[in-house]
Amino acid sequence: MSVRKNSQPPAAGDTRGRLGPDERAAAIAAMREPGAELDVLVIGGGITGAGVALDAATRGLSTGILEARDWASGTSSRSSKLVHGGIRYLEQMNFSLVREALVERGLLLQRLAPHLVRPVRFLYPVTVPVIERCYVGAGMLLYDLFARTGGRPPGVPWHAHVTRRRLGREAPGLRRDAFRGGLSYSDAQVDDARLVSTVVRTAAAYGALAANRVRVEGFLRVGERVVGVQAHDLETGERFEVRAKQVINATGVWTDDTQALVGERSTFRVRASKGIHLVVPRDRFRSKYGLLLRTEKSVLFVIPWGRHWLIGTTDTDWELDKAHPAATAADIDYLLEHVNTVLQTPLTRDDVEGVYAGLRPLLAGESDETSKLSREHLVVHAVPGLVMVAGGKLTTYRVMAKDAVDEAVAAMEGRIPSSITDDVPLVGAEGYRAAWNRRARSAKAAGVHVDRVEHLLQRYGSRTDDVLALIAERPELGESLPGADDVIGAEIVYAASHEGALHLDDVLARRTRISIEAWDRGVSAAPVAAELMAGVLGWDAARIGREVERYLERVAAERASQQELTDEAADRVRLEAPDFTGSADDPDAQDGPGEAR
Template sequence: MARRSVTRSTKLGPEERAAAIASMRDRELDILVVGGGIVGTGSALDAVTRGLRTGLLEARDFASGTSSRSSKLVHGGIRYLEQLDFGLVREALIERGLLLQRIAPHLVKPVRFLYPLTKPVFERLYIGAGMLLYDAFSWSGGRPPGVPHHRHLSKRQLAKAMPGLDKDAFIGGLTYYDAQVDDARYVANLARTASFYGAHVAPRVRVEGFLKVGERVVGVQALDVETGERFEIHAKQVVNATGVWTDDTQAMVGARGGFKVRASKGVHLVVPRDRFQSKIGMILRTEKSVLFVIPWGRHWLIGTTDTDWNLDKAHPAATAADIDYLLEHVNQVLAVKLTREDVEGVYAGLRPLLAGESEQTSKLSREHLVAHSVPGLVVIAGGKWTTYRVMAKDAIDEAVAALDGRWSESVTQDIGLLGAEGYQAAWNKRARIARAFDVHRVRVEHLLNRYGVLTDEVLELIKERPELAEAVPGADDYIQAELVYAASHEGALHLEDVLARRTRISIEAWDRGVSAAPVAAALMGEVLGWDADRIQEETENYLRRVAAERASQLEPDDAAADRVRLEAPDISTILAELPSAADAPVTTAPKPAGRTASAKPRTAKSAASRTTRAPRTGRTPQAKRPATGDGPQ
């Protein structure tokens, strides 16, 4: 028998998605991960690098839930020291060092924060002791932390570092370092890395039910949202990594996870960097939690709120009250006050918190839990963005324990993401790269900090088509080649995938991407084979999304904001009504290779799924949505 060659590609485009779906339908997987957020994509990489045949399904786009709407920090969680949660802080700081120095140095960068002081002597001693402990924990992983230690600032030093502060707001402060990341870009890169190592990765494939033999889960009933085809995927173990959708996903199989996940809404504002002068970020205490002011390129991120959310999980909406709350608190310490006219962008995300006895979401546990809720189904929930790799390892450890044979331990602590290997060398020769491709050095630096050594692939697009070096309309930080690359290499299938997640144009541009939309849709259409009608529909849908978000942010409460936001339907719902989608064939998944007849489920529900077509009209019911990625913040 001839041995099949193993080919690896850094691309995750339409062809790779189609091949992944075909492969998952044809042959049983060892591990199927449901959910394409930070934990789900991390679990797929952990599984495939142990030598397991691995699949990953995401109902929408990678990081379309919580994992693209975090505070964009990789941090130990300094506030957890006061809660005496030393184990969580130490674990997160070790992971921070790994991400900064080994796993993703091109994506994760140090950022300096001020912890301001309002009381003399005792507060400085108390906070200083906490900072010492924070620094000590960062060294406990057996390697340098990758960031400098904390420092004390006098009132004069503080005024020099942050001229934009009200001079009477604080008597001094301490500065410390954490790290920041473009969360959505990281998740997309993580999915590509899993695909590169052999995982079968498919966005826009929704899980609508589970296949069972007796009480054991042996796979899922899946819907390709892009074509309307339904099929089955068989797997020895399924991992439920759906974040705030965990309870909904568990309900599909008729089981609870043994714990409950609550959704907490966090809202962030984006304002221009020139609205107040400061060389560093800031952390402030509020009556409910903490408020971060975070440097973000030519912008500041200000957040977050922390309120219970029981409405639509796919599109959490910020309200006028949320925006006013953040402005009120940050204005208490600024010399020149911010107004709503200073706000460029607003985004809202949901944290998946493990429900406890406390009624306040800010006091719920950020620890994660892993459980075999029913045979064949592992559920992972809780946790925080920074510790995603540990969560993924724990989930796959639990799944592997139920597999026959001996399998390797997790190796992800030693695996850099695509673009990481050789990043520092590429950075050191960035001037030469700029000359070789006739691109400004600042552009090359921007690309290196988004793509690492894969920057060459983006620059090759410009070499073939020099016009792609032009800036995106209304978003000068990005060039048009990045929009093409997102569709050809990064798994983007819709306009909002590019403007909201592969780039952050939807929150960074004053018009939130309205002027960029037609250009981006046309460029994506060249890659994805869109005709003029499809390009127009993608563009108009994005404009409806922006209008609905803006309108929802004028509403006084969650219920009203949710109602207004949902007036803009998902693009998948709209496309399902087009003639090309309605004519999509319905196929039956073949029997997976190597399975015995007795192992293949033949329930009435699964039999019906092979002969029915996906609904083509109306909004997708919420009960059908759960299996989406939703990694913790």
């Protein structure tokens, strides 16, 4: 018996793509049904796994995706939130990687996710006149030309030269003696966690079966061939098997751990590199540009982010807990020290609203002497029935997914269509520009300020009407959460009913960014958000209290870890807070080996 295929596009106003608790239960029931066999099963719910599920589903393949924690709970919610070509790779002569990423940037901006991805302007400062300006300008010209080779408009303007005098007017928060002008250029930014959940929703809209909080604990084999997985539903405690013709391992920094469950030795490793970011208020210094600064180790970005600046990142090896990488006091001081060299008024620890740490999955060979770490991706048919995709970057997730599914279908019988995801808008993208044009009418009809509708449109696109409908039914859902003026109650309800949020942390850290954007990191919003989620997920008072307590423990542990000087000490302190992963009947259950991301 085969799982039903569904590759028909979602109609306007269709409810497919909803990731509520009922849809999760139905997906698990379909995957575990006796005799069922998927065409493709994806392990890992980060951006790569989400992209793989969408690619496979839109080819007409019966598809499932499992994630051990929450969608995007690993690397894919802790990035610099940039959709970019990687301008520094031009110096490394890696032109193909830069061009590929720039073409994908244009696709996301113009076609696939215009409601989530938007242009951002950066300054590349110069300190040496003439020679440096000409050298950097040549690189910028190449960057802009590559962006225009994809057959579609790039969605961003050309670079421009900025004089020292103009820089003083447009970036008065920078030290006058720091630069001799510079060049401005455009890239794009995205709420990375929302991108992932939206890609998963789109995959589900095309028939993919999606379930988070389901951990893969082993592989099913017939001889040498992988034919499925052993899965554990961490919400109910149930264990079951899922069978598939091809399994795709897209677990990022957990790739080696997942691969070890097969018992096969890999020809390469995935090493974790820790990068941290600081969130500071936008009013701490004035600039029309973000900044790209060179450091002795890498580059430092200062990125406009709504009412905030994101400052990052570091780049250090990490061999401790992968689920909760910890930022140290030394990491924070490193970023503040470097950004303060160019600011009129230095930032202090008191200016830091939020801190987050993430791990980059970098490819490494069997020894560091024979191969260098890479941001390129690799696809390997590790054993029959099991494809592994690793490396890469958020911007090129669609290409990684295409390559992984190409490798999987090469081993399948029959003629299978090629990838079409370069022309498949994500949920909320179709009709977004028309919705934006009528935003004033929508605001008036809903009885909310037009600024609120604009905020919702840039998060939900044309699905904003679904959120406004919640307010029409319950006007109190139009009110902001305590300590988080940009987030309203309807967004919390929608996260639980439509976006797969199963725990309080899922909402405060990923569906919204309250955990890094609020001064109290979501402490005052937590009880209100938990009550709102309870109505959707059926929590009783005890469960609400436990969710709030867990979240407060997480915040306290993160704050304490950020006072430590070493990775080891910070990791130890951070892990004192219990994890959210675990069934309602066994709230103290912890993650084990083989978790999928």
